[in-house]
Amino acid sequence: xxxxxxxxxxxxxxxxxxxxxxxxxxxxxxxxxxxxxxxxxxxxxxxxxxxxxxxxxxxxxxxxxxxxxxxxxxxxxxxxxxxxxxxxxxxxxxxxxxxxxxxxxxxxxxxxxxxxxxxxxxxxxxxxxxxxxxxxxxxxxxxxxxxxxxxxxxxxxxxxxxxxxxxxxxxxxxxxxxxxxxxxxxxxxxxxxxxxxxxxxxxxxxxxxxxxxxxxxxxxxxxxxxxxxxxxxxxxxxxxxxxxxxxxxxxxxxxxxxxxxxxxxxxxxxxxxxxxxxxxxxxxxxxxxxxxxxxxxxxxxxxxxxxx
Numbered sequence: 001x002x003x004x005x006x007x008x009x010x011x012x013x014x015x016x017x018x019x020x021x022x023x024x025x026x027x028x029x030x031x032x033x034x035x036x037x038x039x040x041x042x043x044x045x046x047x048x049x050x051x052x053x054x055x056x057x058x059x060x061x062x063x064x065x066x067x068x069x070x071x072x073x074x075x076x077x078x079x080x081x082x083x084x085x086x087x088x089x090x091x092x093x094x095x096x097x098x099x100x101x102x103x104x105x106x107x108x109x110x111x112x113x114x115x116x117x118x119x120x121x122x123x124x125x126x127x128x129x130x131x132x133x134x135x136x137x138x139x140x141x142x143x144x145x146x147x148x149x150x151x152x153x154x155x156x157x158x159x160x161x162x163x164x165x166x167x168x169x170x171x172x173x174x175x176x177x178x179x180x181x182x183x184x185x186x187x188x189x190x191x192x193x194x195x196x197x198x199x200x201x202x203x204x205x206x207x208x209x210x211x212x213x214x215x216x217x218x219x220x221x222x223x224x225x226x227x228x229x230x231x232x233x234x235x236x237x238x239x240x241x242x243x244x245x246x247x248x249x250x251x252x253x254x255x256x257x258x259x260x261x262x263x264x265x266x267x268x269x270x271x272x273x274x275x276x277x278x279x280x281x282x283x284x285x286x287x288x289x290x291x292x293x294x295x296x297x298x299x300x301x302x303x304x305x306x307x308x
Contacts, residue, residue: 001068001169004111005160007151008172017159018254022206022246023190024164029259033302039202040087040192041065042171045096045228046184050142057139058231060091060098060189061118061132063174065167072105072114077129085121087192090199092122094235097139101132101174116174132174133181141182150176187228193242195308200263201232204244208251209294215272219245219260219297220289223275229264242308243267243292244300259300262292263308270296 009016023042030036043062047055062084066072080100088098099118106113117129137143160168171188178184190204203225209217221243232241241264247257272291298304 001066001165002157002160004151004169005157005165005172006155007153008176009153009155009157011153011155014159017155017157018206019190019204020164020168021159022244023204024161025246025256026202026204026244026259027191029300030305033305035193035302035305037083038194038305040084040194041081041167042191043189044171044175044178044186045189046136046141046178046182046186048139048141049183049185051140053140055185057141058096059135059139060088060096061101061174061178062088062099062189063101063116063170064103066103066105066114066170066173067166071108072103074104074106076102076104077119078102080119080121083194086194087199088121090122090194090237090239091192094237094239096235096239097135098122099132099135102129103170111173114173114177116177132178136178136182136184141184144179144181144183148179150179187224190244193308196306198238198240198308200240200242200308201229202242202244203229204246206246206248206254208248209257210291212291215291215293217294218272218291219247219294220276220291221267221271222287222289226271226290229267233264233268240264245297260294260297261300261304262297266296267292 030039041062045058045060047058084100091098099120101116101118104115116132118132118135119129120127190202193200193202207219212218229241232239242261245260249255249257270293275288275290
């Protein structure tokens with residue numbers, strides 16, 4: 001599993017790895033606060049490309065975590081995690097079809113024989129498991145006609161703790177399986193937190209606080225994730241989102257300073273209207289970020305989470 005991740009995660013820079021470590025730390029932090037059962041597994045959201053339908057028919061896909069000690073024969077129908085039903089129900093109400101994806105492995109220790117079956121959740125009827133590729137084809141996603149090597153990297157993944165490797169492998173294998181078959185715009189869902197009345201997709205980043213004469217201390221958010229959070233808001237209903245920051249002291253030592261969060265309605269209200277150049281993005285180019293004053297974030301603790 002770790003070898004697969006070393007091939008699938010970009011070696012251009014370590015943003016993806018650091019984001020993964022921040023997600024793991026966030027889940028551990030929520031568990032310590034007693035809110036570990038209020039956050040879903042991570043997954044992916046995909047939209048159509050080409051065929052004059054860019055951005056249409058969004059679909060959310062949450063993979064089963066493959067346990068390296070178990071077998072995954074054909075015909076199995078595992079039960080989705082209970083909390084995922086609530087998450088997918090809310091996503092479905094906001095126009096995002098949602099699926100739990102189960103694994104089938106033909107040959108032990110051979111990831112090329114791993115395939116994914118999808119079970120639609122959030123609907124009143126009992127749906128069958130069908131191949132993930134059938135789901136995306138049925139939604140009109142354009143098939144990939146030319147092969148592309150998504151496993152071309154040689155990345156050191158040792159910063160990912162052993163306990164988190166199966167979940168990260170499962171997510172990455174599902175993504176690569178989708179992109180091998182279709183020309184989809186796909187982005188990660190770091191998880192979904194369900195509050196007392198509202199469901200919040202999460203965007204989790206590790207950041208140092210920058211300083212501005214206008215904003216004071218601030219955190220930057222790349223335009224891509226910002227647009228994704230705006231997409232959630234545009235879907236309407238009670239689908240809001242949260243930007244979570246694991247603040248660190250500096251990029252060398254990366255010691256934890258504090259956990260912060262801000263809901264998208266406040267993020268959009270207080271973000272600077274003038275973007276700023278950021279660091280390298282995952283593709284190796286330069287990013288552009290919106291700036292949000294740190295003072296508008298809340299401490300991520302049991303009291304503030306209980307108010308969501």
